[in-house]
Amino acid sequence: MPLIRNGDVIADSWVRHEDDAPLPADGDLILPLERLLHEGTQLAGRRGLTGVQLANTADVEEIESLLSCLALVTLEFPAFTDGRAYSQARQLRTKLGYSGELRATGNVLPDQAAFMRRVGFDSFEIACGQDIETWKNAPRAISLAYQRGYEGGAVTRYETNSACGASPAI
Amino acid sequence: MYRYDEFDARFVRQRVSQFRNQVERRIEGELSEEEFRPLRLMNGLYLQLHAYMLRVAIPYGTLNSAQMRQLAAIAEKYDKGYGHFTTRQNIQYNWPKLSDVPDILDDLADVEMHAIQTSGNCIRNVTADHWAGVAADEVADPRPYAELIRQWSSLHPEFSFLPRKFKIAVTGAAADRAAIAFHDIGLRIKKNDAGETGFEILAGGGMGRTPLIAAPVRDWLPGEDLLAYLEAIMRVYNLHGRRDNKYKARIKILVRELGADEFTRQVEEEFARIDAPQVVPPEQELARISAYFAAPEYQDLPDDDPVHAKAIAEDAAFAAWASASVERHRVPGYAIVNISLKPVGGVPGDATAEQMRAVADLAEKYSLDEIRVTHEQNLVLPNVRKKDIHAVWQQLMEHALASANIGKATDIISCPGLDYCGLATARSIPIAQEISTRLGDDARQNEIGGLKIKISGCINACGHHHAGHIGILGLEKAGEEFYQVTLGGSGDENASIGEIIGPGFSGEEITDTVETIIDTYIGLRDDGETFLDAYRRIGPEPFKEAIYATH
Numbered sequence A: 001m002p003l004i005r006n007g008d009v010i011a012d013s014w015v016r017h018e019d020d021a022p023l024p025a026d027g028d029l030i031l032p033l034e035r036l037l038h039e040g041t042q043l044a045g046r047r048g049l050t051g052v053q054l055a056n057t058a059d060v061e062e063i064e065s066l067l068s069c070l071a072l073v074t075l076e077f078p079a080f081t082d083g084r085a086y087s088q089a090r091q092l093r094t095k096l097g098y099s100g101e102l103r104a105t106g107n108v109l110p111d112q113a114a115f116m117r118r119v120g121f122d123s124f125e126i127a128c129g130q131d132i133e134t135w136k137n138a139p140r141a142i143s144l145a146y147q148r149g150y151e152g153g154a155v156t157r158y159e160t161n162s163a164c165g166a167s168p169a170i
Numbered sequence B: 001m002y003r004y005d006e007f008d009a010r011f012v013r014q015r016v017s018q019f020r021n022q023v024e025r026r027i028e029g030e031l032s033e034e035e036f037r038p039l040r041l042m043n044g045l046y047l048q049l050h051a052y053m054l055r056v057a058i059p060y061g062t063l064n065s066a067q068m069r070q071l072a073a074i075a076e077k078y079d080k081g082y083g084h085f086t087t088r089q090n091i092q093y094n095w096p097k098l099s100d101v102p103d104i105l106d107d108l109a110d111v112e113m114h115a116i117q118t119s120g121n122c123i124r125n126v127t128a129d130h131w132a133g134v135a136a137d138e139v140a141d142p143r144p145y146a147e148l149i150r151q152w153s154s155l156h157p158e159f160s161f162l163p164r165k166f167k168i169a170v171t172g173a174a175a176d177r178a179a180i181a182f183h184d185i186g187l188r189i190k191k192n193d194a195g196e197t198g199f200e201i202l203a204g205g206g207m208g209r210t211p212l213i214a215a216p217v218r219d220w221l222p223g224e225d226l227l228a229y230l231e232a233i234m235r236v237y238n239l240h241g242r243r244d245n246k247y248k249a250r251i252k253i254l255v256r257e258l259g260a261d262e263f264t265r266q267v268e269e270e271f272a273r274i275d276a277p278q279v280v281p282p283e284q285e286l287a288r289i290s291a292y293f294a295a296p297e298y299q300d301l302p303d304d305d306p307v308h309a310k311a312i313a314e315d316a317a318f319a320a321w322a323s324a325s326v327e328r329h330r331v332p333g334y335a336i337v338n339i340s341l342k343p344v345g346g347v348p349g350d351a352t353a354e355q356m357r358a359v360a361d362l363a364e365k366y367s368l369d370e371i372r373v374t375h376e377q378n379l380v381l382p383n384v385r386k387k388d389i390h391a392v393w394q395q396l397m398e399h400a401l402a403s404a405n406i407g408k409a410t411d412i413i414s415c416p417g418l419d420y421c422g423l424a425t426a427r428s429i430p431i432a433q434e435i436s437t438r439l440g441d442d443a444r445q446n447e448i449g450g451l452k453i454k455i456s457g458c459i460n461a462c463g464h465h466h467a468g469h470i471g472i473l474g475l476e477k478a479g480e481e482f483y484q485v486t487l488g489g490s491g492d493e494n495a496s497i498g499e500i501i502g503p504g505f506s507g508e509e510i511t512d513t514v515e516t517i518i519d520t521y522i523g524l525r526d527d528g529e530t531f532l533d534a535y536r537r538i539g540p541e542p543f544k545e546a547i548y549a550t551h
């Protein structure tokens, strides 16, 4: 599936490791939460980065102690109308201070891209066939925001207007 | 009144062009109806039985004359010449064309209005006491806070795809005219002993098929923490509110299932970890907003006006209307004038473009350019000098806006029901009209006194029947409409949920039933006792006996 980061479609270097098989020694792996918690410190011996795939029912605090070892967290939108992952992302970024890659997966659409950026997502796994141009333009649709303390480049009322219209790439 | 600055204006225009683009993608087929649906709902556009319906926000019920004139112009240009004021301080247009909607939104933006979040599973138009700023019993004006919430909730990145819709109401007075206990979050402004402003916070109230009165969450929250605390509540709800069943998805079910104590604990825990200075607006923001709501330049007037007193003494029809419609203002010599949108036998909440213009003219000339829209589907001129009331009344009469029934039996709240609404199980407007016609005689209404009849066309309870002194719910069984009656509901500071009185009634029987209930009350009431007080004293039994004995 195409992966968008910083405004470009990029190759996905990560591999999802879903079954019970032993972990390969190399490569960047995305593990389900259970497996991550189970492997725990074992992961230190691997070459390659570790990521985790969180269901949108998971409590993000479950990975609090492991965050420093994680380079990727994927959060899921089973349907774009199911907005739980927005709050999970927000908690990861603010409450837990996570600064690695935060990837939106599932029913990820350009109309929500700006919201996702603002709660802290920085990469987007999208379905094949989506129009990349629409994706690139979507975050520019609304360059202003009322909410303070969110990310994503939208200008809030008490910021200088210099950044108006210069929305970041998705 | 609040005025947009450049920031607000640009924000709303950007939203309009974004929606214009979405509408184009829909018309060209790039978006399926299924994909378009949540997008249009974020902008108040419903697909109803016969056509699209556009719901426009009237934030906390405030309008100026230019805005009201624009609402009239839109009704004429894009609709059938009228609009419908709803129970949530919105106005609905029932016949717009999809391709016209972006233009309507641009016309609204011209007068600093929008349809953002008037539907969808997001934070809806925030509502407030319709007498805000002018009521004699007010502790503090809720409008600056309501505006702060309007801005904060607009296109909120985290809370735009909630389990279900979310409604916030604010009051700043002891008497609750905003029905805060029936909202997802209800806010009451308070002052502490040091004179500081803060909030009492309720959560988990609502109507629908499971009516619940909101639970107390915080007795005192310092005013500056408001948005941080709202964020905490919203986050707990967004993460834990049920999404498996649309009828259990409102926050009231979460509060009930967790228990108010556990819910509160979770909110407090979340709140404690929010970096409030990051999130809440700088102090200057509330000051900036509040400045727009500074009291207008009232004249120094004696409270008693001889012209008004003379008119009351000499003109019985005027006196009757005034006693129902005129309320005490906090400034001497001024009055709050309520305008009924409930002509006897008419459609509750409907106003023609011509009536809207008439009200706009009156507001401009006599009410310091202000109009309010109430959740009881009426209008208010909040700043009328007492000496002008008679002139206002005469002009209201010319436009069929002078019904003397505010707060009375024919001041019926009704949702659109089966005449428009795709979810309806029964007609509600025709029932309201029939009851209104039956009880419409002035002497009869005066005999009955204060009474709130509220009618919903399905279990969703948009007509607030649970909070009606007499509530009527239209249902359907085997293709036949029938109507369930509840008694004793109330949306005020002593909120209560109406109790189902027994088996339902057919459309032919319901008006008789309402009359029987009223006659039973009249027969049993103590001197000066209102319907609600009498019901609370004597309970449902006498009513049951009277109703079911005659069937």
Ligand code: SF4
Pocket (backbone or CB within 6 Å): B415, B416, B417, B418, B421, B422, B423, B424, B425, B456, B457, B458, B459, B460, B461, B462, B463
């Ligand atoms: S109560 Fe039911 S019928 Fe009435 S407007 Fe709401 S959804 Fe429609």
